Amino acid sequence: MTTSEGEQSGGAGAERIPGGGGAARPEERLEQAVRAAEQALIEFEIAVETFRVEVENFSRLHEQKLGPMYARLEELEALILEARAARSDDPEDRRRADEARARLMPIPGVEELLNGWMDGDGLFPEATAMLTDRPVRPPRRVRPSEEARKLYRDLARKAHPDLAQEEKERARREEFITRVNAAYARGNEDELRELAEEWAKGPELKRVPSAGEELYARLEWLARRKEMLTLVARELEDGAIGSMLRLAPDDPDRLLEEIAEQLRTQVTEREAELAALLA
Numbered sequence: 001m002t003t004s005e006g007e008q009s010g011g012a013g014a015e016r017i018p019g020g021g022g023a024a025r026p027e028e029r030l031e032q033a034v035r036a037a038e039q040a041l042i043e044f045e046i047a048v049e050t051f052r053v054e055v056e057n058f059s060r061l062h063e064q065k066l067g068p069m070y071a072r073l074e075e076l077e078a079l080i081l082e083a084r085a086a087r088s089d090d091p092e093d094r095r096r097a098d099e100a101r102a103r104l105m106p107i108p109g110v111e112e113l114l115n116g117w118m119d120g121d122g123l124f125p126e127a128t129a130m131l132t133d134r135p136v137r138p139p140r141r142v143r144p145s146e147e148a149r150k151l152y153r154d155l156a157r158k159a160h161p162d163l164a165q166e167e168k169e170r171a172r173r174e175e176f177i178t179r180v181n182a183a184y185a186r187g188n189e190d191e192l193r194e195l196a197e198e199w200a201k202g203p204e205l206k207r208v209p210s211a212g213e214e215l216y217a218r219l220e221w222l223a224r225r226k227e228m229l230t231l232v233a234r235e236l237e238d239g240a241i242g243s244m245l246r247l248a249p250d251d252p253d254r255l256l257e258e259i260a261e262q263l264r265t266q267v268t269e270r271e272a273e274l275a276a277l278l279a
Helices: 003-008 026-088 091-103 110-114 125-131 146-159 167-185 189-201 212-238 240-247 252-278
Strands: none
Touching: 026 091, 026 146, 026 167, 026 212, 026 240, 026 252, 146 167, 146 189, 167 189, 212 240, 240 252
């Protein structure tokens, strides 16, 4: 049992305020508040990171499954506008048709070309397949399992950099958590277990009691950090993919199927409209 736990349970070594009926020292209450705020922030960060991973993976699946349908609708729109312009010979109809056709032939920059096809580990498998003329396989579904989530939460609670009291220890934790985040994003349970074993064997620095001023400064930093994470969470939730994902958090595959069915209906309607214009 730690010293603070002993004090909370009325241990023999607990320091009490005279006449206070066993009430904790102000510094001790502040330390408890800081620890509670740290744990609450860690839980919030875990929730935000979990949602970010889900949004990222759903975005890739959305693009892989529905991208061709969106592209077909855009192509049909351009063809319809071109057919109308050919019939009317109206300059305004021609302008709309030219604009629609131009949107189908963008000239992306290098960053846009690589977006969705490359990360820090190199080309994604589907990009490699396309470049080597192999069949393109859909991206592997990465939805962390319950066991992976549990491992991730445990590691985040134990190794979070915000729990460090020294810069050297903070740097060690930041490097470790970066690897934890990467393993979680891949949904790799085995790697998370190995990281848990590695952390258990690593050095454990004793927590040094903080002065009152440092504790207050710590609480202020935690508040600012929470505000920043709140903004990140709001951006994820308000984005197009996040909004879609929140419609069916337990079964996003079903949502994709529903959207795909709607798009197929629209494609059929637009194809019929084009056929009528060309008749």
